[in-house]
Amino acid sequence: MRRLRQAVRFVPLALIAACGTKKDSARSIIGYAQVSSVAALDEARDGFFKALADSGYVRDSSITVLERNAQGDIPTLSLIMSDFIQQGVTQVATVSSVATQAALKAITDRPIIFGAVANPYIIGAGTSPTNHRPNVTGAEIPLPVDSAVMLAHEAFPEVKEWGTLFDPADPFAEFYLEKAKAGAAAAGVRFVTVACTGPGDIASGIQALKAQGANGVVQIPSVMIGGAFSAVVKSTRQADMPLVATSTSFGGAPIALGLSFYANGYSMGLLMIRVLRGENPATIPFQAERRRRLVIDLNAAREYGVTIPATIVSRADSVIGGTGASVTSTVGARITNQQPVRRGNNPFGFWLVAVTQGLAYAALAWGVYLASRTLHFADITPDGSFTLGAAVAASLIVGGTDPLLATFVAVLAGMVAGYVTGVLHTRLGIKDLLAGILVMTALYSVNLHVMGKSNVSLLDVGTLVRDVHRIIPASVTWSDDLSLGVLFFAITIVLGLILAWYLRTDFGMAMRAVGDNPAMITAQGVDRRRMIELGLALANGLVAFSGALIAQQQGFADVGMGVGTLVAGMAAVIMGETLLFKRRGLGMTITMVAAGAILFRGMVSLALRLGLNPIDLKLITAVFVLAALALPKLRYSRASGSASR
Amino acid sequence: MIEIIGLEKTFVQPGGERVIALRGVDLLIKSGEFVTVIGMNGSGKSTLLNAVAGTFLPDAGTIRIGNIDVTRQPEFQRAALIGRVFQDPFKGTCPSMSVAENLRMAELRGVRRGLRVGLSHSSLERYHALLSGLKMRLEGRLQASMGTLSGGQRQAVTLLMATLRRPQLLLLDEHTAALDPRAADQIINITNQVVREHALTTLMVTHSMEQALEQGDRTIMMHRGEVLADLSGTEREGLNAGDLLQRFTELRYTIEFAVAKPPGG
Numbered sequence: 001m002r003r004l005r006q007a008v009r010f011v012p013l014a015l016i017a018a019c020g021t022k023k024d025s026a027r028s029i030i031g032y033a034q035v036s037s038v039a040a041l042d043e044a045r046d047g048f049f050k051a052l053a054d055s056g057y058v059r060d061s062s063i064t065v066l067e068r069n070a071q072g073d074i075p076t077l078s079l080i081m082s083d084f085i086q087q088g089v090t091q092v093a094t095v096s097s098v099a100t101q102a103a104l105k106a107i108t109d110r111p112i113i114f115g116a117v118a119n120p121y122i123i124g125a126g127t128s129p130t131n132h133r134p135n136v137t138g139a140e141i142p143l144p145v146d147s148a149v150m151l152a153h154e155a156f157p158e159v160k161e162w163g164t165l166f167d168p169a170d171p172f173a174e175f176y177l178e179k180a181k182a183g184a185a186a187a188g189v190r191f192v193t194v195a196c197t198g199p200g201d202i203a204s205g206i207q208a209l210k211a212q213g214a215n216g217v218v219q220i221p222s223v224m225i226g227g228a229f230s231a232v233v234k235s236t237r238q239a240d241m242p243l244v245a246t247s248t249s250f251g252g253a254p255i256a257l258g259l260s261f262y263a264n265g266y267s268m269g270l271l272m273i274r275v276l277r278g279e280n281p282a283t284i285p286f287q288a289e290r291r292r293r294l295v296i297d298l299n300a301a302r303e304y305g306v307t308i309p310a311t312i313v314s315r316a317d318s319v320i321g322g323t324g325a326s327v328t329s330t331v332g333a334r335i336t337n338q339q340p341v342r343r344g345n346n347p348f349g350f351w352l353v354a355v356t357q358g359l360a361y362a363a364l365a366w367g368v369y370l371a372s373r374t375l376h377f378a379d380i381t382p383d384g385s386f387t388l389g390a391a392v393a394a395s396l397i398v399g400g401t402d403p404l405l406a407t408f409v410a411v412l413a414g415m416v417a418g419y420v421t422g423v424l425h426t427r428l429g430i431k432d433l434l435a436g437i438l439v440m441t442a443l444y445s446v447n448l449h450v451m452g453k454s455n456v457s458l459l460d461v462g463t464l465v466r467d468v469h470r471i472i473p474a475s476v477t478w479s480d481d482l483s484l485g486v487l488f489f490a491i492t493i494v495l496g497l498i499l500a501w502y503l504r505t506d507f508g509m510a511m512r513a514v515g516d517n518p519a520m521i522t523a524q525g526v527d528r529r530r531m532i533e534l535g536l537a538l539a540n541g542l543v544a545f546s547g548a549l550i551a552q553q554q555g556f557a558d559v560g561m562g563v564g565t566l567v568a569g570m571a572a573v574i575m576g577e578t579l580l581f582k583r584r585g586l587g588m589t590i591t592m593v594a595a596g597a598i599l600f601r602g603m604v605s606l607a608l609r610l611g612l613n614p615i616d617l618k619l620i621t622a623v624f625v626l627a628a629l630a631l632p633k634l635r636y637s638r639a640s641g642s643a644s645r
Numbered sequence: 646m647i648e649i650i651g652l653e654k655t656f657v658q659p660g661g662e663r664v665i666a667l668r669g670v671d672l673l674i675k676s677g678e679f680v681t682v683i684g685m686n687g688s689g690k691s692t693l694l695n696a697v698a699g700t701f702l703p704d705a706g707t708i709r710i711g712n713i714d715v716t717r718q719p720e721f722q723r724a725a726l727i728g729r730v731f732q733d734p735f736k737g738t739c740p741s742m743s744v745a746e747n748l749r750m751a752e753l754r755g756v757r758r759g760l761r762v763g764l765s766h767s768s769l770e771r772y773h774a775l776l777s778g779l780k781m782r783l784e785g786r787l788q789a790s791m792g793t794l795s796g797g798q799r800q801a802v803t804l805l806m807a808t809l810r811r812p813q814l815l816l817l818d819e820h821t822a823a824l825d826p827r828a829a830d831q832i833i834n835i836t837n838q839v840v841r842e843h844a845l846t847t848l849m850v851t852h853s854m855e856q857a858l859e860q861g862d863r864t865i866m867m868h869r870g871e872v873l874a875d876l877s878g879t880e881r882e883g884l885n886a887g888d889l890l891q892r893f894t895e896l897r898y899t900i901e902f903a904v905a906k907p908p909g910g
Contacts, residue, residue, distance in 0.1 A: 501762065502760070504762050504764070505758075505759070505760045505761055505762050505763070506749070506750075506753055506758040506759055506760075506761055506762075506763040507758045507759060507760055508760075509742070509746055509749065509750055509758075509763075510750060510753075510758050512739070512741075512742060513739045513742065513750060516739040516740065516741050516742060517735075517736070517738065517739045517740070519731070519736050520736065520737055520738060520739055521739075521750070522720050522721050522724065523698075523720075523724055523727075523729045523737070523754075524724060524750050524751055524753070524754045524755075524806075525721055525722070525724035525725050525753075525754045525755035525756070526721055526758070527719070527721045527722075528721065
């Protein structure tokens with residue numbers, strides 16, 4: 001809503017700019033672009049505008065600012081840049097490296113002032129602080145990853161091997177990994193790394209680090225991993241690995257050593273003022289942020305069950321939580337609602353997580369089965385409705401809604417999405433594939449609106465897991481992972497029984513017949529179109545349910561988590577059918593499709609465990625699905641004459 | 646009583662060519678009457694059947710079944726009044742579902758389907774008895790999937806399905822054409838049996854002159870989307886296929902001559 005109002009406010013300004021009257025050209029129009037709304041970048045933004053305001057540049061009165069946020073969609077950035085040119089902005093401010101990259105590419109004839117860039121030389125802004133592109137200057141923020149590793153060693157000397165996740169697509173990954181290894185060499189500890197291509201792989205990535213021998217994590221900065229930092233916190237907590245963050249904007253780690261993004265943004269603002277006053281950016285050297293900030297979170301330390309040496313606490317710029325009763329009381333409200341995370345040192349922890357995820361994917365597989373096998377409808381909506389379920393559940397839970405109710409609402413949202421796909425197909429005659437693509441694309445925006453940002457964290461809020469702990473007697477000391485596994489198992493059994501019952505009812509039978517023989521079921525007085533609409537609603541309700549469960553399992557919802565959902569669901573269905581060998585009863589098919597989902601997650605986890613490059617994971621998935629598809633074909637090719645129908 | 650008044654339908658081919666399939670067909674069928682329809686390929690006999698069933702909506706004309714005007718009703722809605730057996734034995738049943746499930750679905754034709762598991766023990770017993778009556782050794786295969794049945798067996802089950810809930814009108818579209826002679830005979834016998842038993846109003850399309858004359862009590866001959874002849878009672882008795890063919894040739898010649906005559910027509 002706020003964004004909409006802002007956009008409306010810009011319309012008259014845009015018109016003025018488009019008219020290009022000479023009088024207005026004297027007034028500066030700053031085009032401000034940011035890639036997404038992660039905490040660090042928002043801090044830099046606040047610092048930037050504070051610096052402007054402190055020097056008397058008031059937005060909408062003495063200067064005009066066109067503020068744009070790509071909401072995590074990187075291709076949008078270049079659109080923003082061409083919009084800036086069209087609107088006649090006089091200066092461009094970019095926060096984050098990708099936004100700066102987009103500006104460097106598109107804008108050469110007016111000043112660019114950047115902030116929150118770890119290393120401007122890697123992205124081609126220049127070769128040294130003084131030797132750089134003539135229209136570019138800014139404030140770099142080289143995070144002290146090496147110092148963070150040394151500090152980690154000082155705080156936890158018993159940890160002999162540290163590790164980090166990295167995003168291979170991140171342009172600074174290599175830069176920071178080298179820094180981290182240099183720090184580890186200086187401290188005399190081993191340092192291992194695991195690549196991680198998406199927020200959904202963080203939990204298994206931490207498990208893989210542990211499998212490689214690491215017993216502590218110093219997480220290097222990364223836009224993707226930072227956006228889902230709560231998942232890193234959750235996974236390291238459960239794996240009993242102390243966590244040191246390399247940016248103070250990432251909450252939840254006991255120790256965070258970083259630089260102030262706010263100060264960095266403020267420096268960037270001061271550079272902007274110099275340019276506004278007529279200075280040439282070519283003569284302004286890049287400025288690097290040097291002021292370190294050490295944040296100790298004693299609440300987090302308690303959650304991790306670690307103690308931080310007093311010598312380090314005394315050096316901290318800021319200490320969250322405390323030992324005194326007065327401090328505890330301020331967070332008392334939160335703590336009553338919250339039990340300490342139950343951890344178990346289970347050697348099968350990794351596989352437990354894999355099976356739990358597989359169980360959550362069973363609903364997805366059933367949804368895909370319902371659409372593709374029962375209705376014979378090639379439905380792509382799941383790539384959007386899976387995220388929708390996660391987004392709705394996470395947003396509601398964060399807003400204080402009961403997790404059970406939130407999950408229920410998520411299912412309803414998924415059903416609406418499926419229904420819309422159905423209506424597009426049946427009433428407007430749009431082909432099934434295209435109808436699904438349209439809805440899936442629209443859902444991306446809907447999901448962003450639902451969450452208000454690209455990632456919603458569920459750390460430390462009551463998910464379904466807490467409900468389980470409330471039900472089971474206190475004497476049962478299950479870990480969070482085990483409780484979740486048991487809960488998902490129970491849910492899957494109940495859901496499977498309901499599904500088997502439903503498909504045997506008079507209504508469910510008619511739905512099965514719609515895909516099997518549309519002419520026949522119409523002759524039996526059934527409205528085929530209505531059945532497709534309701535069937536797709538049901539299928540996507542199941543998919544959204546799966547998304548809601550996964551969000552609560554991994555501790556966050558992310559706008560990008562739906563990519564590949566349909567392939568995963570299809571893979572589960574195909575594997576389930578392969579397990580069946582030949583046509584069996586309905587109950588058996590439903591069971592095997594769920595087993596297919598678990599097996600599929602198991603294979604993905606195995607690939608991770610074996611240390612296969614995560615970049616190849618999607619390729620391996622595709623090859624595997626292909627094999628499952630081709631095998632039965634090859635086996636029956638001799639008898640294809642009668643089996644082909 | 647079935648009333649078909651002034652029924653017209655023109656199909657536009659993908660190339661833009663217009664094909665007139667029905668040119669003003671009038672037909673009145675009394676309750677309990679068994680009418681056979683004969684005609685060459687493209688004469689409009691199947692089009693007439695599909696228009697009544699609601700596969701498409703006609704361009705002009707009226708269709709009444711009982712006292713209900715179904716002309717604009719969608720296919721699924723008027724299915725409450727109509728039982729159908731298709732030429733293609735695959736078309737009338739669901740191959741992946743069991744014989745019992747297919748029968749249950751047909752038993753609810755035109756009825757609101759609820760969230761109730763309808764296949765009860767008593768309904769299975771009832772279906773067993775009905776299948777035994779067909780004498781096609783189907784009674785033991787209630788739980789078998791429909792796809793495992795032979796073409797003749799499928800048509801027998803489809804026929805049973807079409808009449809399980811008594812229809813106001815039974816439509817048979819060359820339902821023995823795809824079967825071997827022995828199976829075709831069996832299906833014709835079963836057809837006569839069920840039609841007589843329930844005194845069903847029936848419209849049967851066939852391409853066999855013998856079948857058209859031997860079955861039912863009235864024969865409609867169609868040509869180029871029109872009713873060419875309507876034979877019943879004494880006029881129809883004693884006719885054989887040869888007589889019918891000769892009559893057809895004469896009538897066709899008269900009509901084509903008449904059509905060709907007006908200039909620019």
